[in-house]
Amino acid sequence: MQSQITPTASVWSTSADIPSYAPLTTDLRVRVAVVGAGIAGLSTAYMLAKRGFQVAVLDDGPIGGGDTGKTTAQVTCIVDKGYAETAELRGEDGARLTAESHMAAIDTIERIVRDEAIDCDFARMDGYIFLASGDTPRTLVDEFEAAKGAGLRDVELLSAGVTLSDVHLGPALRFPQQAHFHPLKYLAGLSRAIERMGGQIFCGTHITRVNADAIVTLETTDGPVIGADTVVLATHMPINDALGYSTRIRAALTYVIGLHIPKGSLPNFLAFDTADPYHYVRIQAEGDHDVLIIGGEDHKTGQADDMDQRYLRLERWARAYFPMAGEVLYRWSGEVANSFDGLALIGPDIVSPHVYVITGQTGIGMTHSTIGALIVADQIADIPNPWAELYTPMRAPARSLGEVVSEGLNVLSQYTELLKGGEVASEAEIPAGSGAVVGWGPTKVAAYRDDQGVLHRRSALCTHLGCVVTWNDSAKTWDCPCHGSRFDSYGKVINGPAPADLSRAEGERGTR
Ligand SMILES: Cc1cc2nc3c(=O)[nH]c(=O)nc-3n(C[C@H](O)[C@H](O)[C@H](O)COP(=O)(O)OP(=O)(O)OC[C@H]3O[C@@H](n4cnc5c(N)ncnc54)[C@H](O)[C@@H]3O)c2cc1C
Ligand code: FES
CATH class of the missing domain: 3.30.9.10 (D-Amino Acid Oxidase, subunit A, domain 2)
Structure with a gap:
């Protein structure tokens, strides 16, 4: 549907002095590499740097260019599912640890603000x-x-x-x-503190692959490879989805x-x-x-x-x-990553113990991300953490099984799009500044006509698991209805789980 209302940037975008960082241009060896410079990644890097760990943060955009730049930054223990449902899903102890960890996260943010004079x-x-x-x-x-x-x-x-x-x-x-x-002013303060403690930050550096060997290597679009003893994936939606995080999170x-x-x-x-x-x-x-x-x-x-x-x-x-x-x-x-039991997934990856994830933070990602940083920093330092078990990514889906099944059916139903025609019958119907899926089956094309009338064509199949993307005329993005990957108008991946841009399509540019 054609959008008449043009969204603006968020209220935060022009009122913060965000430091900028150059991309990584040579190979790097580091003790801990953190992927993602949103609140989850920067909080984790900050806590590790404070403990004397050598850290490097890598992000493909600017600081806060992801959903932390779009948040409303309520810092709260009022969890999405409420405490009655949390107790049902995770038991009374689970509800108690949830409240305790969220209140501790508010205190932690306040303490960092004070200590770093942010x-x-x-x-x-x-x-x-x-x-x-x-x-x-x-x-x-x-x-x-x-x-x-x-x-x-x-x-x-x-x-x-x-x-x-x-x-x-x-x-x-x-x-x-x-x-x-103000979330971006907070991130700016964290970045400066990380640098002051000797941490490195690289922006404009897209990670394409995580190889979880004894030394974890991260491959980048531009070539440099990062080797790290430990990697923290704080990319909101995990970029190594071999372990199926995307099936445990409902992106909204x-x-x-x-x-x-x-x-x-x-x-x-x-x-x-x-x-x-x-x-x-x-x-x-x-x-x-x-x-x-x-x-x-x-x-x-x-x-x-x-x-x-x-x-x-x-x-x-x-x-x-x-x-x-x-x-x-x-x-x-913006996008939120909803886990099925309303609690974030935090901790070492199920089969790659040197890779940690912080994801599924729901609509209260300020506290969940801070809890994530507290837990992961403890785990990397080999210190027991009282909330680690509550948030472990290895947990079973608890009694929210019904929701898991219904989400699975919803995803399966999206694949029937492959059997249908596109959003418009021909590219001629696409006005300037808009896009639509055109064609049939696996050859479907995501066609975007720029303001000058030039058409940009990409395959409409999401590079995660092949669902057909849909055009979001309001945000001017291609959004995947299966697990929430998003791509810009030209098919460049904005967030995972898709690892890569939409593939090239025949006649990549044109004027039809
Ligand atoms: C409109 C809106 C309102 C919200 N309101 C609240 C609220 O009031 N309170 C609250 O607590 N929470 C709220 N949330 C949720 C909260 O904003 C998020 O949970 C939180 O910002 C997620 O932080 P993050 O660091 O995980 O993700 P992000 O801020 O998205 O950071 C992830 C970073 O990873 C980078 N990245 C991703 N993939 C790669 C890759 N392959 N290579 C390199 N870098 C990569 C991205 O560029 C991004 O900068 C809201 C969210 C939205 C959208
Ligand atoms: S198929 Fe999973 S996000 Fe697109």
Whole structure:
């Protein structure tokens, strides 16, 4: 579907002084190589460098160019599945360790901000879960009891509702001691600290292959090879998928708008409603006004084409609750990696013990990534970690088996696309600045017509496991409906599990 609404960059993109780093140009031998310069990779490299490990971080984009640059950076222990469901899926001990690790992650971020004097708008505040219209108060009562049971003793049930300035959100749970920050300013501070401690950072360096031998080698698009005793894959979606991480994670796109509100018209707060998918809310100061940030409208990656409607629904929702909301200043989207039990997958790879992963961080990747860094840094230093077992990637899918099966069926059904025609009958139907899948079967082509009218053709088969990609006219990307790989308009891979760009197609460039 043709998109009429043009998204903007995220609210963070122009307000951080991000250091830039050159690509790797020669072979490198290092003790620990960390792939990914988002919050997971940089936090891990920071903690390892602090312990005296020689580290190198490699990323194919700039610092924070992945989903950490698109996050809303609520720093919270309010887990996606809630504590009632977490206790059901992982037991009461599991729920307790979940709460403990997330609260420790908030403290860790605060401590790093203080120790490194990172000016990143970090602030503590209350977080709320409030009832979505149509949900019964019982939902909140159950979650209240489960949160208390998980050790979050200060959580409060506000049956009469929560009022923030003139805004009434209805019955809610209050979680004290949550936080928010500016994610790119935080990453900039981590990068500088890593460098100061002797760590190296290389941007513009795409890793194409991980060879997990006694010394792990990483191959790059431009040739240099990295040898490391230990590798941490902090690429959000793992790039070595031989072990099937992609079948244990459901990738979803989520949408955000930022609305102008008068400065100080709302206090700092975090909020989530009980809808599925949920809405999420925070405030960010900007110049002479504040920005009310609202997100939600998630859907499985590659399985929707009504992005304009999603932005409009978010705006309607925002205006229904927040009468002071003015002009929409920002609209952006990004991807979240949802594990089936709502907890990240963190630790040594199942069959390659020198390769560690941090993935499946769900919608609360600030804390999950920080927990990932704490666990992996301990594991590499051979120090026992109390949360390692909870988050191990080796765990069975617990009682979320039904969800695993239904996800498997959803993926299988995507392959029937190979038996159907393309999104348009001919390339002539593709307007400038847009794309579509054309043709039949395995010869399907992902055709993008640039603003000058030139057509760029790539194979439409995802380089992960061969599903047919779909055109996302809002983000101008090719999205894979199977396991969430994304490619730019020209077929260059943005994120895995696909290891490589979309393959060349016949007549790669043209004007038809
Ligand atoms: C719109 C939105 C709102 C969100 N809101 C919140 C929130 O309020 N609170 C919260 O806690 N979480 C939130 N999340 C989730 C959170 O942002 C993510 O979980 C988190 O940023 C993931 O961090 P990461 O470091 O794993 O990934 P990324 O930031 O994506 O970093 C991974 C890096 O790996 C690099 N990379 C990938 N493949 C390769 C390769 N082959 N070679 C070299 N480099 C590679 C990428 O370029 C990227 O820079 C939100 C996410 C989105 C999209
Ligand atoms: S992401 Fe798995 S086939 Fe595309």
